Amino acid sequence: MRRSMAAMFCAGAILSTPLASQSWLSLGLAATLGGGWQIEGGDIGLTQHTHFGPFRGVGETLRLGSFVDEGQIIGGARGIVGGLAFSARTGMLSIAQMGSETNTSTFGLDFTLEAAGALGSNSPFPQGSAWLSLSALPGLRFGTNDGASYVIVIGPTVFWGRGHTDVHTFLGIRFETPLAKGGTRS
Numbered sequence: 001m002r003r004s005m006a007a008m009f010c011a012g013a014i015l016s017t018p019l020a021s022q023s024w025l026s027l028g029l030a031a032t033l034g035g036g037w038q039i040e041g042g043d044i045g046l047t048q049h050t051h052f053g054p055f056r057g058v059g060e061t062l063r064l065g066s067f068v069d070e071g072q073i074i075g076g077a078r079g080i081v082g083g084l085a086f087s088a089r090t091g092m093l094s095i096a097q098m099g100s101e102t103n104t105s106t107f108g109l110d111f112t113l114e115a116a117g118a119l120g121s122n123s124p125f126p127q128g129s130a131w132l133s134l135s136a137l138p139g140l141r142f143g144t145n146d147g148a149s150y151v152i153v154i155g156p157t158v159f160w161g162r163g164h165t166d167v168h169t170f171l172g173i174r175f176e177t178p179l180a181k182g183g184t185r186s
Helices: 002-016
Strands: 024-033 037-052 055-069 077-090 093-099 104-120 130-143 149-161 164-178
Touching: 024 055, 024 149, 037 077, 037 164, 055 104, 130 164
Parallel strands: none
Antiparallel strands: 024 037, 024 164, 037 055, 055 077, 077 104, 093 104, 104 130, 130 149, 149 164
């Protein structure tokens, strides 16, 4: 009962903050890569603008997915997983700009640190049904500073649980859009 109450309080706190502070909505696909059992799913999150050292965005993401056996063609799913991730993202290092002077799109690089906790049912992983993870995710970003953008992140993720530690590659493909006219993206 306490777990469901904590999740409801967190969701209420996130959704009740002023719209101007909820800078961007993120929707995307999330997966671990490699052979054997992997996690595949989707995520939805909110990112706020910040100026904390090199970081220009902090966010929270709800992730839902399933365990998938990559060795099977049919019937490879086994159980579900859900988690909450907190991230800190650096500002974008611009590589190129395209478009007119009034409507410019930027292609660039950024870096995201992500810490997550997850609960799963029928987990095939040695970490069991509950684990923590830490990811270092370099990313490619394309979009406008004050509008929608597309992001691809890929990097190592370390999973901890039940005395076991594993490293998997994480892949995220995300679409971000502003929720309010709260300024430009860094």
